[in-house]
Amino acid sequence: MSRGSGGSRRLAELAEAYFTACAGEPALDGNGDALADKNGRPILVGERPPTPAGLALALGFCSVEELTGFTGPREAERAVRRALLRCRAYAEERLYDKDSRQGAEFTLKAYFGAAAPEEAAGGGVVLLPEVTMAETDPSLRSE
Numbered sequence: 383m384s385r386g387s388g389g390s391r392r393l394a395e396l397a398e399a400y401f402t403a404c405a406g407e408p409a410l411d412g413n414g415d416a417l418a419d420k421n422g423r424p425i426l427v428g429e430r431p432p433t434p435a436g437l438a439l440a441l442g443f444c445s446v447e448e449l450t451g452f453t454g455p456r457e458a459e460r461a462v463r464r465a466l467l468r469c470r471a472y473a474e475e476r477l478y479d480k481d482s483r484q485g486a487e488f489t490l491k492a493y494f495g496a497a498a499p500e501e502a503a504g505g506g507v508v509l510l511p512e513v514t515m516a517e518t519d520p521s522l523r524s525e
Contacts, residue, residue, distance in 0.1 A: 389454065389455065389458050390454075390457035390458035390461050391457075393458055393461040393462060393465075394461040394465075396440055396441050396442070397437065397440065397461060397462075397464075397465035397468075399440070400432065400436065400437055400441070400465075401432055401465075401468060403428070403440075404429070404430050404431065404432045405426070405429060406426035406427055406429030407426065407428055408425065408426060408427070409424075409425040409426065409427045431472060431473075431482075431485070431489075432469045432472050433469060433489060433493075434449065434450070434466060434469050434489075434493040435493075437449065437465055437466065437469055441462070441465070446493060449466070450466065450493075469489075470490070470493075470494050470496075473485075473486045473489040473490050473494075474486070474490065476489075
């Protein structure tokens, strides 16, 4: 895949398609109506967690290492970093779910080098890299 001038837009589109596919689709009954669980939440078919490995495949990279080490035009690098950040955010959110905690810890350790809270030095405090609002909210960028 070309990662030149139009490549950053294409990377962002491919990443968005990957995250959309990870969200799954509502399960439908015989009438085409969405099914819900006992709490009223939609039942999803094909839902899966976004991972750096899945993202690498979706973006056309041959490995997670190639994805995380990607260098190219500034906007392409930003698209890749933002997509990786979405994977990390998902894993961090799963830390608060007792059924998903172990998988989230594995993902954070294996792909992001982050220690689980009980393993971190400093009394259980995990120091994460600073993320500015300008990196997550396009309207705040000064370009």
